[in-house]
Amino acid sequence: MEIFILAFFALGYLVLAGADIGVGMLLPYLGRTSGERRETIAAIAPFFLGNEVWLVATAGVLVGLFPKLEGDLMAAHYSLVVVLLLSWVIRDMGLWLRGRVSGPRWWSLWDGAIVAGSWGLALSWGLLLSDVLLGMSGPLALLPALALAALFATHGLAFAALRLRGTLRERAAVLSGGASEVRTLALTAAAVAVVGVLAGLRLPLEAGTSGALLAPVILVMMPPLVASQAWVWWTFRHRVSGPSYL
Amino acid sequence: MLLGMETVELARLQFALTAGAHFLFVALTLGLATLVALLQTRATFGRDPVHQAMTRFWGQLYIINYAMGIVTGLVMEFQLGLSWSGLTKFAGNAFGSALALETMMAFFVEATFLGLWIFGWNKLNRWAHLTLIWVVTLTAYASAFWIMVANGFLQHPVGHRVQDGVLHLGDFGAMVANPAALVAFGHILSGALVVAGFFMAGVSAYHLRRRTAEQDFFRKSLRVGITVALPATLVTATFGGIAFQTLQPAKSAAWVGNAGRMAEAQAEMVALHGPGDYLPPVAWVQSGAMTMLILFALMFFFAGLSFLLMLFRPVVRGLRIWHWLLTAMIPVPFVAMLGGWIFREMGRQPWAVYGLLTTAEAMSPVSAGQMRFSVIAFTSVFAVLIVINYWLLARAARRGPAGVTLGDRPIEAAVPVATF
Numbered sequence: 001m002e003i004f005i006l007a008f009f010a011l012g013y014l015v016l017a018g019a020d021i022g023v024g025m026l027l028p029y030l031g032r033t034s035g036e037r038r039e040t041i042a043a044i045a046p047f048f049l050g051n052e053v054w055l056v057a058t059a060g061v062l063v064g065l066f067p068k069l070e071g072d073l074m075a076a077h078y079s080l081v082v083v084l085l086l087s088w089v090i091r092d093m094g095l096w097l098r099g100r101v102s103g104p105r106w107w108s109l110w111d112g113a114i115v116a117g118s119w120g121l122a123l124s125w126g127l128l129l130s131d132v133l134l135g136m137s138g139p140l141a142l143l144p145a146l147a148l149a150a151l152f153a154t155h156g157l158a159f160a161a162l163r164l165r166g167t168l169r170e171r172a173a174v175l176s177g178g179a180s181e182v183r184t185l186a187l188t189a190a191a192v193a194v195v196g197v198l199a200g201l202r203l204p205l206e207a208g209t210s211g212a213l214l215a216p217v218i219l220v221m222m223p224p225l226v227a228s229q230a231w232v233w234w235t236f237r238h239r240v241s242g243p244s245y246l
Numbered sequence: 247m248l249l250g251m252e253t254v255e256l257a258r259l260q261f262a263l264t265a266g267a268h269f270l271f272v273a274l275t276l277g278l279a280t281l282v283a284l285l286q287t288r289a290t291f292g293r294d295p296v297h298q299a300m301t302r303f304w305g306q307l308y309i310i311n312y313a314m315g316i317v318t319g320l321v322m323e324f325q326l327g328l329s330w331s332g333l334t335k336f337a338g339n340a341f342g343s344a345l346a347l348e349t350m351m352a353f354f355v356e357a358t359f360l361g362l363w364i365f366g367w368n369k370l371n372r373w374a375h376l377t378l379i380w381v382v383t384l385t386a387y388a389s390a391f392w393i394m395v396a397n398g399f400l401q402h403p404v405g406h407r408v409q410d411g412v413l414h415l416g417d418f419g420a421m422v423a424n425p426a427a428l429v430a431f432g433h434i435l436s437g438a439l440v441v442a443g444f445f446m447a448g449v450s451a452y453h454l455r456r457r458t459a460e461q462d463f464f465r466k467s468l469r470v471g472i473t474v475a476l477p478a479t480l481v482t483a484t485f486g487g488i489a490f491q492t493l494q495p496a497k498s499a500a501w502v503g504n505a506g507r508m509a510e511a512q513a514e515m516v517a518l519h520g521p522g523d524y525l526p527p528v529a530w531v532q533s534g535a536m537t538m539l540i541l542f543a544l545m546f547f548f549a550g551l552s553f554l555l556m557l558f559r560p561v562v563r564g565l566r567i568w569h570w571l572l573t574a575m576i577p578v579p580f581v582a583m584l585g586g587w588i589f590r591e592m593g594r595q596p597w598a599v600y601g602l603l604t605t606a607e608a609m610s611p612v613s614a615g616q617m618r619f620s621v622i623a624f625t626s627v628f629a630v631l632i633v634i635n636y637w638l639l640a641r642a643a644r645r646g647p648a649g650v651t652l653g654d655r656p657i658e659a660a661v662p663v664a665t666f
Contacts (some may be wrong), residue, residue, distance in 0.1 A: 045365060046361055046362075046364075046365035046366075047361070048361075049316075049357050049358070049360065049361040050357060050358040050361045052320075052357075053349075053353060053354045053357045053358060054354075056320065056323065056349050056353055056354070056357075057349045057350060057353075057354050059323055059324060059327070059349065060323075060345055060346040060347075060348065060349030060350060061346055061349075062327065063326060063327065063334055063338050063342040063345045063346060064338070064342040064343050064345060064346025064347070065342075065346065067334045067335055067337075067338020067339055067342050068334075068335050068338070070326075070327040070331070070334050070338065071327055071330075071331025071332070071334045071335045071338070071610065072331065073327070074324065074327035074328045074331065074610075075327065075328060075329075075331040075610035075611060075612060078328055078610070078612050078616045078620070079616050079619060079620070081324065081328055082328070082616075082619070082620040082623060082624070085320065085321050085324055085624075086623055086624070086627055088317075088320060089317040089320070089321065089627060089628075089631070090627065092313065092316065092317050093313070093317060093631055093634075096310075096313035097313075097634065097635075097638070099651070100310070100638050100642075101638075208338060208339040208342070209339045209414045209415065210339050210340070210342065210343045210414070210415045213343065213415060213418055214343050214346055214347075217347065217350075218346070218350055221350045221351060224355075225350065225354055225355065225358075228354075228355055228358045228359060229358055231358075231362060232358060232361060232362055235362060235365075235366055235369065235370065236365065244365060245364055245365060245367075245651065245652065
């Protein structure tokens with residue numbers, strides 16, 4: 001039961017946030033002008049906050065249900081997790097702050113933060129998963145890390161193709177061509193999930209002792225949590241038709 | 247300076263700076279969310295354009311502040327596993343439940359609905375939109391509650407059992423009903439309302455002093471701010487007073503500076519845990535508590551005086567020295583909050599889990615080099631971001647309701663197409 005809960009939130013994070021990380025990575029490709037970039041950001045703006053909470057929940061599950069694994073995993077990859085967190089912070093700040101001031105230099109600064117943060121996040125995840133999955137670390141681990149970053153980017157393209165319109169939509173469809181946008185997104189999402197599952201299988205998933213109390217509570221919480229997210233997905237199901245609040 | 251510090255000192259510094267930064271932002275978030283929810287309730291029922299404008303203006307300041315609260319909170323949560331894996335391994339099976347429930351029952355819903363509230367403006371039904379801000383506010387309270395349950399456990403562990411050298415969950419009800427958690431929760435919640443009340447009053451006073459066009463808007467906001475700040479100050483003090491009765495013996499002895507009682511507390515700990523220094527740093531404990539108490543007195547008298555002054559409309563419009571003082575008071579509750587936090591946490595030292603696990607034992611096996619790297623990296627990134635965010639907050643506050651972009655248009659309105 002504990003493992004199911006952990007997998008649910010961790011995979012939820014990888015699939016959902018993987019898409020908005022990918023869009024952030026390809027921001028300079030998707031949006032060539034500042035206006036285009038703002039519209040590209042509108043594709044992920046209503047979602048990124050709701051997506052990253054899946055990782056916060058995953059951390060909560062780890063500390064509550066797998067306290068030993070949490071400590072081992074994070075302390076063993078100390079500097080990598082620090083870089084991951086810094087990338088996350090810088091990227092989020094880019095998204096929040098970009099629209100706060102009008103001016104090309106301000107926009108470029110935070111566009112840069114979004115792109116650098118997204119790449120930092122994707123590569124840190126790549127390195128972390130390479131170590132867990134393949135036992136690889138050091139410079140050679142950059143190869144699988146780059147492969148995973150490419151997967152996030154592809155997933156981001158698939159998401160962007162579904163959300164954007166016009167030229168931006170065409171750019172996002174560069175890899176998928178005329179294929180169905182929904183099916184492409186399902187495919188990239190499945191690929192991301194598979195990586196997550198494989199990494200999970202390699203982890204020493206030894207649950208702690210508070211599951212008897214905690215696991216049923218979390219299981220009961222899951223449907224309302226998913227429903228709250230579904231409300232977001234439903235509200236913003238249409239294509240972006242212009243810049244958003246951010 | 248960093249080179250001379252031990253790894254555990256660096257880890258403590260890192261956590262203290264992250265938690266301190268987080269606290270500055272979440273205190274305002276928690277209080278301001280409440281005020282924005284109240285304003286939006288009036289705006290939704292009354293449909294008064296002034297109330298609607300107030301919701302948007304204070305809502306915008308709330309969001310600017312919120313973003314920084316999230317990113318510092320993320321880093322804090324992950325630091326538990328990163329720097330303090332000794333703590334999570336030893337006590338995660340007990341107090342980790344509170345942290346897990348915080349993410350599930352509070353933050354997950356709070357952040358999801360906040361996104362809907364921001365981006366769904368003018369898109370969702372106005373009653374649904376009002377419900378969202380209330381859910382965001384209540385889940386923010388729930389978040390603070392579960393965090394204080396976790397912190398209360400570290401201060402005064404109850405509801406656990408010891409088996410195989412680590413802690414396990416025993417009586418969950420006892421852990422949740424821990425007075426060290428509940429009293430602190432009440433103290434912090436009301437303290438957050440003090441922060442937000444003074445913030446709202448201070449920003450409004452700035453505009454009244456500057457004779458901004460929206461007189462009515464800021465007169466009303468000033469009234470809301472002071473009306474909340476005065477009773478909240480009293481409630482905060484009441485919970486604080488109760489909390490003084492539940493202090494650990496060593497913290498209490500350090501606070502009053504009673505050498506006899508400190509020696510007694512030390513001897514008691516030595517008898518239980520063997521030789522060692524079991525006393526908290528007295529100077530930190532005393533200066534943290536004194537800062538909090540002196541500033542409480544200042545805030546209480548100033549809020550009381552302001553409450554009387556605000557009853558006279560010409561004074562609200564024209565007493566510029568009072569306007570100036572109100573604005574100058576904005577940082578005071580923040581400093582008091584940090585003082586109280588230093589008192590509570592420094593006074594717990596040298597324990598991570600009081601009487602069960604020392605802070606040194608709670609450390610992860612991390613090298614000094616790694617720790618220095620992360621302290622420098624987090625501190626410099628956060629320092630820059632805090633300056634930028636406070637600058638933006640001040641800028642948005644100064645610009646007034648005219649500069650608000652939150653909810654200023656239908657978010658995904660159809661682009662008008664020329665048909666001629």
